[in-house]
Amino acid sequence: MTDTPKVDLNRRDVMKGGAAALALAGAALPAGAGLAADGQTVTGVVFEDRSRAGHRQQGDPGVAGVLVSNGREVAKTDAEGRYTLPIEEGMTVFVVKPTGYSVPLDANNLPRFFYIHQPKGTPAELKLRFRGIDPTGPLPASVDFALRKSEEPSSFDVILFTDTQPESDAEVSFIRDDVVNGLIGTKAAFGLTMGDVMFDDLSLYQRYNRIIAQIGLPWYSIGGNHDLNYEAPDRSHSRETFRRVFGPAYYAFEYGGAVFLMLDNVDYLGTDPSKPHGAGKYEGRLDDRQLAFIANLLKEVPADKLVVVGMHIPLRTYLDLKDPSVFTVNREALFKLLSDRPNTVSFSGHTHTTEHHYFGAADGFTGKEPHHHHVMTAVSGSWWSGPFDHRGVAVADSRDGSPNGFHILSVAGNRYTTRFQPANEPNARQMRIVLDSEFHRGQKEIYRDFRLGQLLGSPIAQDNVYATEVVVNFFDGGPRSKVEYRIGDRPAVVMVPDVRPDPFVEEVFARNQATKKPWVNAEPCSHIFVARLPADLEPGTHRLQVRAVDEYGREHNDNLVVEITGADGRSRS
Known part of the structure; x- marks a missing residue:
């Protein structure tokens, strides 16, 4: 320690x-x-x-x-x-x-x-x-x-x-x-x-x-x-x-x-x-x-x-x-x-x-x-x-x-x-993918209205797509790692490293104060990669694929299903 x-x-x-x-x-x-x-x-x-x-x-x-x-x-x-x-x-x-x-x-x-x-x-x-x-x-x-x-x-x-x-x-x-x-x-x-x-x-x-x-x-x-x-x-x-x-x-x-x-x-x-x-x-x-x-x-x-x-x-x-x-x-x-x-x-x-x-x-x-x-x-x-x-x-x-x-x-x-x-x-998963879209996501008082993980997933209203970031924690990533995501047949989007706390573990710690050691807090992470969702992503159900290359040049892949809802609150595909 x-x-x-x-x-x-x-x-x-x-x-x-x-x-x-x-x-x-x-x-x-x-x-x-x-x-x-x-x-x-x-x-x-x-x-x-x-x-x-x-x-x-x-x-x-x-x-x-x-x-x-x-x-x-x-x-x-x-x-x-x-x-x-x-x-x-x-x-x-x-x-x-x-x-x-x-x-x-x-x-x-x-x-x-x-x-x-x-x-x-x-x-x-x-x-x-x-x-x-x-x-x-x-x-x-x-x-x-x-x-x-x-x-x-x-x-x-x-x-x-x-x-x-x-x-x-x-x-x-x-x-x-x-x-x-x-x-x-x-x-x-x-x-x-x-x-x-x-x-x-x-x-x-x-x-x-x-x-x-x-x-x-x-x-x-x-x-x-x-x-x-x-x-x-x-x-x-x-x-x-x-x-x-x-x-x-x-x-x-x-x-x-x-x-x-x-x-x-x-x-x-x-x-x-x-x-x-x-x-x-x-x-x-x-x-x-x-x-x-x-x-x-x-x-x-x-x-x-x-x-x-x-x-x-x-x-x-x-x-x-x-x-x-x-x-x-x-x-x-x-x-x-x-x-x-x-x-x-x-x-x-x-x-x-x-x-x-x-x-x-x-x-x-x-x-x-x-x-x-x-x-x-x-x-x-x-x-x-x-x-x-x-x-x-x-x-x-x-x-x-x-x-x-x-x-x-x-x-x-x-x-x-x-x-x-x-x-x-x-399956020894090497990354976690979340969607950071809620402006007040980090405020503890709103957790009562959502189950764990709901704030960091979908569905996402189409009006909020522009403000949504894809956040990948590539667990053993480093300065030589490369990460990108792709939605369907769209071109790959390069994700950039950003030293910040992992939003998932921020929420886990905030929700579980009674079982968390008192000195433990979410700390800035050196292997977070971020990129915005495409602003023109239409309502529907989409497959988001992440491809990461590690410090040794090996490729790792993971997926996330993303649902976008329209004005009526429904996805259209």
């Missing part, structure tokens, strides 16, 4: 992180190099788990050339599969799963590819509400990581979630009924959640994970601003519960030749006493250590590979260009590390809107083609707001009018596309 905290910009330099992180980032370490500040190192073996025991057995060989990281430095295993890295208390050591291998999964299909080094556990003096990390004790003599050979095609699908964000046990059930049931049996390779797995109540993680596990896929996650331990004074201990359950706050892995770089750009600034339940301030920022990790990792990744970057807070959003809690303030530091790569894409959530952005030289991304950043639709839509449907699930239309849902990333070599999957739309 995004909220609007009061942020003290003087507390942090918003551009901090770029140069300092690059200074930290040296070449990837050979298997036996590097010392931590206190001189301690961690060593171990990445091995092929032929026995599938999860720990090394006789006959399990080491795997050479595998990357291992402590979240800052990156080492590559030697011919025997051995690595050495600097280690400090609080670090998480993890293997970067290579293509052609899988890692062990726990009972909930969560990948186990890491070791947390926290000898004393989470500091007791923090008095965290939710359980943190238990003491891990002395550093083992060898921290080993198991890999299992696995077939990985170069063309595959990934399920992309963001902001599942249940506020209660009842809303965990909504996730189960609205999206999980329909995904069981999917042929996707794995799933990713881009943060706000929970809505502050981290005790719900276990039930949530048991439900997501039923999809039957390995499932990776990163944390959002509602997955924090708010009692922590700053970023350093703000992910204790998340790390205990899911693993490192940021990490990377490969699948099918593509690199997935999962980042934590929620920079927690500590508790804000003015907020409910002790929630704190935060900004969108990648810290120095994380930027160093990215730089060190990418030095080991061939330039032509597809790099998929996931984060919670968008790099940029249409909602507010000045509020550092809704965008990444030092995105240029990330762009500097990605600009020499021809095949990159990034995904985020947080705003509960659907947006596409393209960054070029003016934004600090100097690659040949702009960098595509996709702000994804929230699984929870409007935070599970709205009336219940026939299943007893909140309708949850997003505040930009898109239905709640998720996305599917399709990778083919170093190319990609995405598609939007509405949670409860027949």
Whole structure:
């Protein structure tokens, strides 16, 4: 979820992180190099788990050339599969799963590819509400990581979630009924959640994970601003519960030749006493250590590979260009590390809107083609707001009018596309068509005279045709999308983008105040397209066809029956 905290910009330099992180980032370490500040190192073996025991057995060989990281430095295993890295208390050591291998999964299909080094556990003096990390004790003599050979095609699908964000046990059930049931049996390779797995109540993680596990896929996650331990004074201990359950706050892995770089750009600034339940301030920022990790990792990744970057807070959003809690303030530091790569894409959530952005030289991304950043639709839509449907699930239309849902990333070599999957739309419908003709349509007091949707449909009096706009919400549309409509045999009419609230969701929210979360309002939508009806449209019944072309050049079509009445109130055909 995004909220609007009061942020003290003087507390942090918003551009901090770029140069300092690059200074930290040296070449990837050979298997036996590097010392931590206190001189301690961690060593171990990445091995092929032929026995599938999860720990090394006789006959399990080491795997050479595998990357291992402590979240800052990156080492590559030697011919025997051995690595050495600097280690400090609080670090998480993890293997970067290579293509052609899988890692062990726990009972909930969560990948186990890491070791947390926290000898004393989470500091007791923090008095965290939710359980943190238990003491891990002395550093083992060898921290080993198991890999299992696995077939990985170069063309595959990934399920992309963001902001599942249940506020209660009842809303965990909504996730189960609205999206999980329909995904069981999917042929996707794995799933990713881009943060706000929970809505502050981290005790719900276990039930949530048991439900997501039923999809039957390995499932990776990163944390959002509602997955924090708010009692922590700053970023350093703000992910204790998340790390205990899911693993490192940021990490990377490969699948099918593509690199997935999962980042934590929620920079927690500590508790804000003015907020409910002790929630704190935060900004969108990648810290120095994380930027160093990215730089060190990418030095080991061939330039032509597809790099998929996931984060919670968008790099940029249409909602507010000045509020550092809704965008990444030092995105240029990330762009500097990605600009020499021809095949990159990034995904985020947080705003509960659907947006596409393209960054070029003016934004600090100097690659040949702009960098595509996709702000994804929230699984929870409007935070599970709205009336219940026939299943007893909140309708949850997003505040930009898109239905709640998720996305599917399709990778083919170093190319990609995405598609939007509405949670409860027949035939995965990709747009909504309405007719905006009533001058006082937005006035709540007139709703009593009309049923839901009647104000945004037909019949329309012929005298009002000239004033009527066709409004299309192309749910996953963006700046490269094209939309047009056609009535019967008439020429196609090009529709123009217009950033405005979706009139449908304005009405839904206005009519359902009792079931709407109090902070939810209809917000300007970046994928609304409008055009007037033809002024000479005669009384009768007409078929209006909409053709939309999405960000990837794919065509989508939908239809609306339009009735025009004459002076006598009747249509003539």
